[in-house]
Amino acid sequence: xxxxxxxxxxxxxxxxxxxxxxxxxxxxxxxxxxxxxxxxxxxxxxxxxxxxxxxxxxxxxxxxxxxxxxxxxxxxxxxxxxxxxxxxxxxxxxxxxxxxxxxxxxxxxxxx
Amino acid sequence: xxxxxxxxxxxxxxxxxxxxxxxxxxxxxxxxxxxxxxxxxxxxxxxxxxxxxxxxxxxxxxxxxxxxxxxxxxxxxxxxxxxxxxxxxxxxxxxxxxxxxxxxxxxxxxxxxxx
Numbered sequence: 001x002x003x004x005x006x007x008x009x010x011x012x013x014x015x016x017x018x019x020x021x022x023x024x025x026x027x028x029x030x031x032x033x034x035x036x037x038x039x040x041x042x043x044x045x046x047x048x049x050x051x052x053x054x055x056x057x058x059x060x061x062x063x064x065x066x067x068x069x070x071x072x073x074x075x076x077x078x079x080x081x082x083x084x085x086x087x088x089x090x091x092x093x094x095x096x097x098x099x100x101x102x103x104x105x106x107x108x109x110x111x112x
Numbered sequence: 113x114x115x116x117x118x119x120x121x122x123x124x125x126x127x128x129x130x131x132x133x134x135x136x137x138x139x140x141x142x143x144x145x146x147x148x149x150x151x152x153x154x155x156x157x158x159x160x161x162x163x164x165x166x167x168x169x170x171x172x173x174x175x176x177x178x179x180x181x182x183x184x185x186x187x188x189x190x191x192x193x194x195x196x197x198x199x200x201x202x203x204x205x206x207x208x209x210x211x212x213x214x215x216x217x218x219x220x221x222x223x224x225x226x227x
Contacts, residue, residue, distance in 0.1 A: 042221070043116075045218070049215065089155065098208055103154060
């Protein structure tokens, strides 16, 4: 089955700097890669996703890149703000299998 | 999109008892899932709740411990049976509204503490 590895487990960046979180996946059949943000006491919320026919996607300060050959995908947050502090999860799934497999999460701290 | 209401939001239970968690969605959805999130950990899929039939469990999870019902397209329950302190966790309901690569929505979770 699919296995998703996520790094780093904890990340601290100065407010205004950029943050990058990286993930790898094992199943070449995976073709959908969402990123979730989880704030304390809440369920995960989708912030951006990318499908395998696209190499990069951007939404304001957030961007995701995908390298299918290397089975890597990354989340980039620019101009970080205090409200970006949260736990971020990458995930992968494939058409025909609606299960979403999550990485272990990255706790992002934005330092003042 | 889908709005998910999960009840209870938290509970403290005695070991050996059972707790049933409810998940109500504001619209008909294709797939419903139950996840467990242990403190500071990632989300682990327990099972897929199938409408009108037995749930599909992931490796390490069994029906006797986590019986699941899904009587219709908008409602599901997860029961945590014969609880022990190791069952202390957050339990999350999730839904998707299509097939394959579609967005998953999550409830706010049920924080369970077993004493």
